[in-house]
Every structure is written in C-alpha cells, then in structure tokens.
Amino acid sequence: MPTTPPVTFLIHGRAEGWEGGRAYGLARSLDPATTRFKFREPSKLGTAISWMREASVDPDRVLYVLNTALPGALLAPGWALVQRRRYILDTGDAVYEMAREAGVGATWRHPFMWAIEQGAHRNARAIVVRGTRHRELLRSRGLRRVEVIRDGYAEQSGSSPATVDALRRRLGLGNEFILGVMGSTVWSPRLQICYGWDLLEALVHLRDLPVRGLVIGDGNGLPWLHRRAAELGVADRVLFTGRVPYAEVPTYLRLMDAAMSTQTNNIPGRVRTTGKLPEYMAAERFILASRVGEAALMLPELMLLDFVGAVDRQYPRRVADRVRLLVQKPELRELRRSLPNTVRSLCDYSVLSQSLKHLLETLP
Secondary structure (H helix, E strand, O other), X not given: OOOOOOEEEEEOOOXXXXXXXXXXXXXXXXXXXXXXXXXXXXXXXXXXXHHHHHHOOOOOOXXXXXXXXXXXXXXXXXXXHHOOOOEEEEEOOOHHHHHHHHOOOOHHHHHHHHHHHHHHHHHOOEEEEOOHHHHHHHHHOOOOOEEEOOOOOOOOOOOOHHHHHHHHHHOOOOOOEEEEEEOOOOEEOXXXXXXXXXXXXXXXXXXXXXXXXXXXXXXXXHHHHHHHHHHXXXXXXXXXXXXXXXXXXXXXXXXXXXXXXXXXXXXXXXXXXXXXXXXXXXXXXXXXXXOOOOHHHHOXXXXXXXXXXXXXXXXXXXXXXXXXXXXXXXXXXXXXXXXXXXXXXXXXXXXXXXXXXXXXXXXX
C-alpha cells in the first residue's frame, strides 16, 4: 500500500488569505501529524531564512511551494540540486508571459523572471497547475509530470439570505441588478488598463436600466478605476469595497446578480483557472466569462462571451448586451443553479486534496 510522505507547505501569502485557504484545503486528506505550514514572513529575507531552516531538516519531507514567487521559486531549485530535496511547485500563472504582456515590472527584470520560473519548473519533481491549458502548455515545453489540481473555494456557511440582506443594507445597495467583479486591481502599464475596466465600460451601455457595479478587491490600479469611473460618468453607479477578508467572500459574492470573470485571449489568460471562478460557481452566481481557458470548459454556453486578443474594446458592449438580456428575461438567470453541483465535482477540496494525496504517494 503506497505511503504518503510528510509535507511542508511553503506559502507565499498569509494564513487568512486565499493562499492559506488553498494550502489548508489541499491538506485535508493528509496526516495532520506530518503536515506543516510555513507562511510568508514580513520580509523576503525573513521568509528565506525561515524556509531555509525548514529545508535543512528531515530530508524525506516533501516541500510544497505554493506559487512561483520569491523566495520559494529561487530557493527550491537550489535545494533540489544541492540537497537532493524533493519539491512540488504549485503555480496558477505563466509568470514570465504575464509580466511581459502586461508590462509589469522593469523590462530588465523580465529575463531574470524567465530564468527563475524555468529553474523552478525544471527542478521540481512535479508541477501542479490549476488549468487544463496550462498543463498542455508546460507539457508542450517538455515538462512531463504536470498535474491539474484546480482552484478550490471558500466554505459557503454563514452566507444566509438574512446575512446577505444585512450586508446589502450596510453597503447602501437597493434592488438594482448588481454586476460585479472580484480580483486584484493591478494596473497594466503596457496595456493601459486595470482589472475591472470592462465592468465600468459596460455600465456606460446600461444607463437606461437599473444596473449597478460592484468591485471587490484592491491593488495599485484602484485609483485609476476610480478616475475612469468618473470620466465615464458612472462613478455614482459603482461601489468599490476594497479588500474583503477571505472568510467573508461568499457573502459578498451573493450580492451579485451577475459576476464577471474576464481572461485575455493570450497565453497568460488561457492558462488560468483563477480562484474567482469556483468561488462564483459555489456562490451560485450567474457568470459572464470570456470564452478563454478553464471557463470555456466549465461553464454553460449562455455564460460565455467571445474575447479577442489582449484588450478587446468591444467586449464591454457584449457584456452589456448579455446583462440587458438577463434583466429583460430574469428566468435565464436560473441557469446559475446548476453551478454548485458542477463546482463540487471539480473544485471541492475533498476532491482536490485526494488528488494531491495520490500525487504525493506516486512522487519519485
């Protein structure tokens, strides 16, 4: 009978954030007595020191590096080459392509990002990705042990209708149709947009309907979104909540009548599942998604919209037309009730953790 080796999760994030939620969720099927969690320290140097200490003991312990970020993506290949340590890399993005396409970070840093990502990939005993297209991409580049373990979702307990109604009143929302988006509002210097731009522009085409926008999340692009909303004349129709604690996400999502999940139609967009997709599905929201990546495989046709290239200026109009249809024919929104069963079969942590357990048992 195969045995599961002890594991330490090295997490580039906080225990109370989505990274912590993923680590704890994936560990459900593992022995808690042999499973450890090391989270990011206040500084990268402090994180590196803490993680190097962890890697210096118990050579049979597998290191599970969650996300291709520093310092883990730089340290792990060194541990593999020098100490023969086994590690699994869990990544949800094509990091180098994403930085290059979006123009994030100084251009001179991009070759270093490529080298670090390649080193982390090539020296891992296995790579866990969250989308089918990502697995296809990495296997086409000669990486053989690539497994799909999708993003999971927060538990839906506590999101009662009364709790949602109380939050709606506290935020000053009425009976309008709420078009929402959740995500990191990161500004793209090269593309000159920020996540959520398409929601704002869709509202321009919906002035005659009682539709209001909801933006959940924060990032360096949030001031731009505020300015853009004012420029478009929709500032009074958009509510920006800022960052929401992970445990409260399901309640906030239930404020939305339709939730947007937009991925660009290029390598960075196609490889992503994105954590928001299963969260939307578990919260039984009607989803409006670009026909890209994992959304195209998981969602009904009525929830999908064509998206062309990296920035599709016609996409907000397509979103607005679909919202108009949902407002005029509210019975179509009932399609959302099929989503919880789908997401439970594909993204519940009871399923995902068993996949990780099997991977660990067969790890060379």
